[in-house]
Amino acid sequence: MIPFRFLHAADLHLDSRFIGLAHIPPSVRSYLKESTFAALGRLVGVAVQEKVDFVVISGDIYDISDASLQGQLRFQEALQELGRHDIGVFLIHGNHDPLDGPRLTSEPPKHVTVFGSEEPVHAVGYRRSDGKEVAIVSGISYPTAKVTENTALTFHRKQGSSLFHIALLHGNVDGDLQHETYSPCTRRDLIERGYDYWALGHIHTRSILLERPAIVYPGNIQGRSIKETGPKGCYVVDVDEEGGTTLHFHELDSVRWWVKEISIEGLSNEAEWIEAVERAVEEIREMHPQAMSVVRFRLTGRGNVHRLLAEKGAAEDLLAELQRRETMLAERQEYNGLVWTEGFAVESGLAIDREQLLLEDSFLGEMLRIAMRSENNPSELDDLINTALQPLMENQELRKLLSSVGADEKLDWLRQAAELGVTLLNGREDSAEEVANPPYRQAGGQKDEH
Structure with a gap:
């Protein structure tokens, strides 16, 4: 087998909405809006720098509900840049960008293969250095937004070919309950199809379900809500002479989402609690200095500080102050290291002897x-x-x-x-104010959606 290298990405969601951010200033909103495009630009940069032979994109390039002309034009621009470096592209459409959705009607460039919604066809991937055939690439797109049948069963290896086989599938493997069960299948279904690499999309959490054959979710390239924490990006995959794969993850996101826990246990007053929060903000700034962070703080544990949070609205007041400080940085276009506090999840309680009460x-x-x-x-x-x-x-x-x-x-x-x-x-004092503001609640942000 001829060694080669390719890039696997999915779930670009270009120009889509960020969920759970209320009342953000225009300066911050504009940076967030640009972040999915920035991640796409980094993807192209990785493909060029790592000298990949081709790129595979496993669906959800756009969100049809947010599909903008700008998003489609920026994606075409990225494809053209890859073409200038002789990097081929193979892509499918998923549940958020199905084939029947609104989009520009122009034909894709010659170096781009867009798979249809019928039975997967076999396309050929070439090595850039010498033009040799190195892979058979297959894929299937969503004709509409909801595909509930097991489309993995329609894949089959090309008879008589000893080339490395790659399958592009946008679906839910083994019933991940956090996502819609579109194109549901099992790992066994994929293994039995005989492919060497399953380039998956749809699940936004990066994971390698199996090493051989490789069954891989790269996750999305840019987190867009508090449910999408941690580094986001793509995989560069090296295939050796034996058909083995080595995966290298590359971060692409310019906005990183965090959930950080702060315990109120041992904190005796409001000043100590504020100091703990401010220290946590600076720790995040130091960990991610080259991009923006969005953080939700989970306030846990038991102690006297809880009454300040439950009755006096201390969390709301500190949230407003933290956001004011970061807005000043954004207005000066200082986004690297900016830490936007999305809200406080107040999960703390009063200091009690729970075992004795039980x-x-x-x-x-x-x-x-x-x-x-x-x-x-x-x-x-x-x-x-x-x-x-x-x-x-x-x-x-x-x-x-x-x-x-x-x-x-x-x-x-x-x-x-x-x-x-x-x-x-x-x-305790059962005041009307306390009933109206129960101990466990969220200050700031909005209800999580997906």
Whole structure:
């Protein structure tokens, strides 16, 4: 087998919305809007610098709901730049950019292969240095936004060819519950098709499901919400004479998302809590000095500082101040090292002896015991939540909304309710203000979406 090198990317989502950022100033918003294009530019730069023979892109180049003319023109510009360096491109369309969606109707350049929605065809990948055939590349695009059949079963190796076989598939392997189950399949389905490398897209978390044959999700090239934390980018893949693969990850993102935990345990007053948050901001700035960061702080643990967070709105006040400081940097176009605090998830509680309360023969003790049992028993949790929400089920819209609530969110509700019960029933002041501002809540940001 002839050695060669290719780049695998997916889920570019060019010019798509950033989710969960409310009331951001125009200077920050413009930088965020440009970040997906910046990641695309870095992708092209990596392909040129690493001298790859070709590039494969496994779907969701755009979001049809946000598909802008600018996004399509910038992508065409990137393809043209790759063409100037004799780098071929193979691509498919996914659920966010299906073939029936609105787009420019121009023909792709000769060095670009766009796979259709019928049975995968076999295209040839060439080595740039000598023009030799090195790979058979196959792919299948989404004709519409929802593809629920197992399209992996339509792939087949080219008979009689000993070349390295690459398959481009945009789908959900082994039922990842965090994403829609479009083009669902299993690892066994992929292995049995006989391909050497499955270039996957759709799941935004980078992962190598299997090394041989290689089954790979590169993740998206730019995180766009608090659910997409950590480095984002692409893989450069080296194929050796034996058909083995070596993968090198390259970071492409210019905006990095973080979730950072800060415990209030051991903090005696508001000043110490503020100092802990400010120190965490500077630590993130030092870890990622060449780009912008967006962070959500999870405030955990138990202590006296919790009452300041629950009753006096300290989290909201500090959030406003942190954002004001970073806005000043953005207005000076100082985006490298900028740390935008998206919000505080207040998951802390009052200082209590929980073990002693669990032993008490009291209403509070029984409430905590029920909460603990339900937290460890999914069916009991469902029964408890369903009973509590029964009065709301008479409303059709609420019933539809509640039916989509997942297990993690139900567990959060249980913990919030238990913490509020502790606050109100443990001999504390049960003020109306505290009821209106329960201990477990989020300051700033918006409800997570995907």
